[in-house]
Amino acid sequence: MQGLLKSIVTISTLAATTIAPVLLGNSMASANPGAQDLRAKGTDASYIGVGLAAGVTSDGQGNDQNIGGNITTRVTTSKLPVSLRGDILFNDDNTAIIPSVSFDLGVAKNTNVFASVGYSFVEDDGDNTPIGNQDAWVLGVGAESxxxxDVLVYGNTKVGLNAYENSSGESVSVQVGAGYRF
Incomplete structure (x- = not known):
């Protein structure tokens, strides 16, 4: 039962973080009568942002979920639907640095959804971050609008594969924030 509840929470969180920026982008686009022709373009903005990060899983060893912050960046070109991304997820105890590559899909004017793959480098193995307590591969999905x-909002969910010491469990972290286009 607890596994089912975790799955439901994970899927709900994933859906919410992916859909919220898309809805914000759609409301902005629909206010502009000429926006219909540009809905599929998405955004090619490179940006840096800050926000909240919430680890929504525990390692099964008594270490609770935790909340911290995130610093995120996206560097892209307007030619390819691929971006280089970097995330720093932190809390009072530890920091994880996650370089990643994403495939970006424009779904509305100035709005993208994306899927990413990266690797989490945890500063102090054994101490929790929002994405686990050891180095691990990370898969992610999200949206940005x-x-x-020069202002963007973003939300994403990351899954750290085998991200806890002494446990084969995955970690799930949810990030939301606002960014400045550069």
């Missing part, structure tokens, strides 16, 4: 000239 440019809501003003």
């Amino acid at each position: 440019q809501i003003a000239k």
Whole structure:
């Protein structure tokens, strides 16, 4: 039963973080009558952002879920639907640095959804971060939407594979924030 509850929470969180920025982007686009032709373009913005990070799983060893912050960046070109991304997930105890590559799909004017693969480098193995307590491969999905000239909002969910010491469990972390286009 507990496994089923975790799965439901994970899927619900994943859906919410992916859909929220898309809905924000769609409401902005629908306010502009000429936006219909540009809905599929998405955004090619490179940006840096800050926000919240929440680890929603525990390692099964008594270490609770935790909340911290994130610093995220996206570097892209307008030619390819691929971006280089970097995330720093942190809390009071530890930090994880996650370089990744993503495939980006424009779904509305100035709005993308993306899937990413990367690797989490945990500063102090054994101490929890929002994405686990040891180095691990990380898969992610998310969305980003440019809501003003140089301002974006983003949300994503990351799954760390075998991300806990002394446990084969996966970690799930949810990030939301706002970014500045550069």
